[in-house]
Amino acid sequence: MDLIGEHASIVALRQLVLRVARSKASTVLIYGETGTGKGLVARMLHRHSERCEREFIDINCAAIPGDLLESELFGYERGAFTGAAGKKEGLIESANGGTVFLDEIRELDPVMQAKILTLLDTRRFRRLGSVHPISVDVRFIAATNRILLSEVKDGKFRDDLYYRLQVIAINIPPLRERGDDIFILADRFLAKYNAVYGSTVRRLSPEVEQIFRAYQWPGNVRELENLLERICILEDGDCVEASHLPQRILREARAARPAAAGGGVPAQGYLEATAQFQRTLIAQALARAQGHMGAAAERLALSRHALRHQMIKLGMAPARDGADQVT
Numbered sequence: 001m002d003l004i005g006e007h008a009s010i011v012a013l014r015q016l017v018l019r020v021a022r023s024k025a026s027t028v029l030i031y032g033e034t035g036t037g038k039g040l041v042a043r044m045l046h047r048h049s050e051r052c053e054r055e056f057i058d059i060n061c062a063a064i065p066g067d068l069l070e071s072e073l074f075g076y077e078r079g080a081f082t083g084a085a086g087k088k089e090g091l092i093e094s095a096n097g098g099t100v101f102l103d104e105i106r107e108l109d110p111v112m113q114a115k116i117l118t119l120l121d122t123r124r125f126r127r128l129g130s131v132h133p134i135s136v137d138v139r140f141i142a143a144t145n146r147i148l149l150s151e152v153k154d155g156k157f158r159d160d161l162y163y164r165l166q167v168i169a170i171n172i173p174p175l176r177e178r179g180d181d182i183f184i185l186a187d188r189f190l191a192k193y194n195a196v197y198g199s200t201v202r203r204l205s206p207e208v209e210q211i212f213r214a215y216q217w218p219g220n221v222r223e224l225e226n227l228l229e230r231i232c233i234l235e236d237g238d239c240v241e242a243s244h245l246p247q248r249i250l251r252e253a254r255a256a257r258p259a260a261a262g263g264g265v266p267a268q269g270y271l272e273a274t275a276q277f278q279r280t281l282i283a284q285a286l287a288r289a290q291g292h293m294g295a296a297a298e299r300l301a302l303s304r305h306a307l308r309h310q311m312i313k314l315g316m317a318p319a320r321d322g323a324d325q326v327t
Helices: 008-021 038-047 066-074 110-122 148-153 159-165 181-197 206-214 220-234 247-256 258-262 267-288 293-299 304-313
Strands: 027-031 056-060 099-103 139-144 169-171
Touching: 008 038, 008 169, 027 038, 027 159, 038 056, 038 099, 038 139, 066 110, 110 159, 148 159, 181 206, 181 220, 181 304, 206 247, 267 293, 267 304, 293 304
Parallel strands: 027 139, 027 169, 056 099, 099 139
Antiparallel strands: none
């Protein structure tokens, strides 16, 4: 699966990922908050590369205890330590010709950071208990939800490893900055979990759409997916209602609404006023574009798909599929 969305930041990100994937870049660093899709981008980089027929090895640096990580990555020879009854090939070696994804690389301890730096610089390593170096041809993709430069300044991450990783850096935007992509994603997740659980929840209510816009989504796309999966399992009907949402989300969305913060307009009045403002903007853009959807979408800095989605949501009559003009 590739990145879903039509926000300008995601369109640009897809283009960047494809360009890097098809390049000879051997080291890539992915930045992104928790839940933004760092693993998805890493798999895209592998799937669209010339290495796609070889192994993709996913290693969560925070999930493997430090005393086991070196033997997992590099393997070992028989007798290298107590319990090493035979030779074992490490994950790096098994990925030769393919891709290694080092997720949460910030969690590596200083010793392992030094070993990874040597590996990136030389493309060589030694199994534990061996004196013979092994060469590998691997693309390394690292990911973190931290600001690594701050970690370097705080002495928590090696500066030389940081600069070695930083050659190609990819930043994934958080969900709260992706505009109407949240509704494209919601539609996709509802369809997915309707099929899995046999549920019939197919759309968001207008109130829920406003709540989703106001909420900051600290868990990003993963949080949205988990929420909609839960609703498909537990709720009936064909619409996601505000009553289906956790109180935490309702509280935080309410606090984020400018109208609520001003203490003036009640929630329903705010929602209707916002919808009417959107209808006016769209109507003006369509009038200036003489009813042409594509031109109106361009004026509004939206994709044609996003404009159609917005018009349906607002009760306006979009052109039928395949048409280019609203009559």
